Amino acid sequence: MIRSHNEDSVAFDAPSGLVVLADGMGGYNAGEVASGIAVSVLSTEIRHHLQSVLPEEKDAFSGEDAGVVLLRDNVQKANSSIFHAAKSQPQYSGMGTTIVAGLFYDNRVAVAHVGDSRMYRLRGETFETITRDHSLLQEQIDGGIISKEDARTSKNKNLVTRAVGIDAEVEPEVHVHEVQVGDIYLLCSDGLNDMVVDEEIGATLQMLRANLPLAATELIQLANDNGGRDNVSVILVKVNGSFSAPHGWMAQLLNWFKN
Amino acid sequence: MPAKLILSMDGEVLKEYVLNKERTLIGRKPHNDIVIDNLAISSEHAAIITILNDSFLEDLESTNGLMVNGVVTKKHFLQNNDLIEIGKYKIKYLNDQPVQATSADFEKTMVLSRPVKTAPGGGPGVGDVTGKFVSTTTATVKPSAEHVAAPAQAAPQPAAQAQQAAAVQILNGPNAGKELELVKSLTTLGKPGVQVAVLARRPHGFFITHVEGEKFPLVNGESIGEQPHQLNDHDIVELAGVKMEFYFKA
Numbered sequence: 001m002i003r004s005h006n007e008d009s010v011a012f013d014a015p016s017g018l019v020v021l022a023d024g025m026g027g028y029n030a031g032e033v034a035s036g037i038a039v040s041v042l043s044t045e046i047r048h049h050l051q052s053v054l055p056e057e058k059d060a061f062s063g064e065d066a067g068v069v070l071l072r073d074n075v076q077k078a079n080s081s082i083f084h085a086a087k088s089q090p091q092y093s094g095m096g097t098t099i100v101a102g103l104f105y106d107n108r109v110a111v112a113h114v115g116d117s118r119m120y121r122l123r124g125e126t127f128e129t130i131t132r133d134h135s136l137l138q139e140q141i142d143g144g145i146i147s148k149e150d151a152r153t154s155k156n157k158n159l160v161t162r163a164v165g166i167d168a169e170v171e172p173e174v175h176v177h178e179v180q181v182g183d184i185y186l187l188c189s190d191g192l193n194d195m196v197v198d199e200e201i202g203a204t205l206q207m208l209r210a211n212l213p214l215a216a217t218e219l220i221q222l223a224n225d226n227g228g229r230d231n232v233s234v235i236l237v238k239v240n241g242s243f244s245a246p247h248g249w250m251a252q253l254l255n256w257f258k259n
Numbered sequence: 260m261p262a263k264l265i266l267s268m269d270g271e272v273l274k275e276y277v278l279n280k281e282r283t284l285i286g287r288k289p290h291n292d293i294v295i296d297n298l299a300i301s302s303e304h305a306a307i308i309t310i311l312n313d314s315f316l317e318d319l320e321s322t323n324g325l326m327v328n329g330v331v332t333k334k335h336f337l338q339n340n341d342l343i344e345i346g347k348y349k350i351k352y353l354n355d356q357p358v359q360a361t362s363a364d365f366e367k368t369m370v371l372s373r374p375v376k377t378a379p380g381g382g383p384g385v386g387d388v389t390g391k392f393v394s395t396t397t398a399t400v401k402p403s404a405e406h407v408a409a410p411a412q413a414a415p416q417p418a419a420q421a422q423q424a425a426a427v428q429i430l431n432g433p434n435a436g437k438e439l440e441l442v443k444s445l446t447t448l449g450k451p452g453v454q455v456a457v458l459a460r461r462p463h464g465f466f467i468t469h470v471e472g473e474k475f476p477l478v479n480g481e482s483i484g485e486q487p488h489q490l491n492d493h494d495i496v497e498l499a500g501v502k503m504e505f506y507f508k509a
Contacts (some may be wrong), residue, residue: 012347025369025370040505066479092367096370113449136310136311140310143446145310145315146313146315146336147336150336153336153338154312154313155311155312155356156310156312156313158310158369159311159370160369160370161368161370162370163370166370200444203443203445204444207445207447207457207470208445208447208457208470210455210470211469211470211471212470214457214468214469214470218457218459218468221459221461222444225444225462251311
């Protein structure tokens with residue numbers, strides 16, 4: 001079964017080291033409008049700004065990496081665009097989107113996210129999430145109300161506690177991680193991790209790390225075989241070589257998504 | 260539909276309760292939501308905390324305790340058809356909302372809106388004590404006018420169950436005779452860096468796909484190319500110089 005709309009949007013730009021994935025929500029086609037706005041604002045704005053600023057430079061005000069500031073500012077910019085579009089067009093009222101974005105620079109990756117779209121990292125044998133969902137379930141897990149194992153059978157999935165475009169302001173969570181050669185990064189919408197347990201996602205990436213397009217296809221097939229009904233989007237990023245500041249970006253980008 | 264509790268004793272239904280409160284108290288004293296007037300029951304014996312569609316049972320330090328499905332429990336995440344036993348009384352928990360939806364809009368991601376809280380610094384924003392969090396939360400379920408397009412294929416099968424077991428047996432080389440059962444959803448074959456293929460176990464059969472290497476795997480002597488290739492009983496697979504037979508297990 002396939003949803004008539006694909007509410008997910010994805011973008012990647014290897015030269016600037018940027019990957020963006022968003023999972024929209026809202027009636028009619030509002031979900032895909034929201035995720036579409038978010039992805040296009042982030043990718044065009046960040047690409048544009050990168051022509052005049054280096055992501056590893058320190059921001060004059062906050063002392064943070066410029067890349068971090070770029071991600072945060074533009075998630076907020078996307079938030080205002082969606083919020084105002086929703087205000088002015090009744091059919092888009094209440095639309096919003098999750099987002100996860102990564103900016104790779106200087107052997108680092110800055111990761112911004114809002115909602116329950118995730119970034120995972122496979123490093124050697126270790127596969128783990130490097131984002132923490134902004135969701136009711138995650139808050140319950142953190143609060144000790146429900147165990148991680150029990151959470152799989154919860155009936156409260158898909159309830160996010162933060163989203164882009166719902167309120168006048170949003171605070172994205174942004175962290176910077178060191179990157180190692182050989183790392184594989186997976187960005188995905190909840191259509192994948194609701195249907196396939198983390199261990200299986202990790203095992204699939206391990207087995208197929210030599211062929212990322214196939215890994216992406218297999219992940220989506222796994223989600224569908226397990227009864228996936230939601231849109232499933234994945235972006236895989238493999239770090240092929242060191243990309244310390246002067247050498248530029250050398251990672252390989254791949255993305256796959258289905259309707 | 261909210262979850263329900265059915266109170267019974269000796270096989271006789273006494274009363275039904277709808278779990279429409281955040282906290283439902285069970286006990287002997289009259290202020291409880293579910294009053295069981297029996298000396299084996301503590302004045303406030305247990306509570307059921309309901310958060311949207313999930314309910315949690317908690318023993319409130321009762322004298323005689325409680326059991327869920329025959330096991331003594333202090334705290335329990337209730338699942339449909341769980342049987343709670345308090346003294347001679349039995350309480351059945353019914354929540355027939357599917358875990359994974361059968362309806363289209365259940366899968367939809369929704370936002371729990373709450374008073375805008377923009378914590379500067381952007382910490383994980385999960386600092387709220389969940390109990391408190393719930394009371395200040397209003398769940399806004401966005402109206403869904405989405406329709407699900409049902410393509411030609413049949414309704415989604417819940418999972419890769421009801422599937423025949425299969426294995427490959429190596430026919431030549433040092434490992435000749437060795438059998439590898441295909442129990443996982445994916446099994447890789449071959450030598451990394453030389454030639455690797457993956458066998459995927461899917462609801463409608465087993466598929467072999469090329470992963471890496473200059474040459475594609477051969478099935479019954481023919482190259483399969485880059486696309487997944489469905490395997491039939493007794494197909495001969497050849498990769499990295501190793502021949503193996505694929506077969507279904509009885």
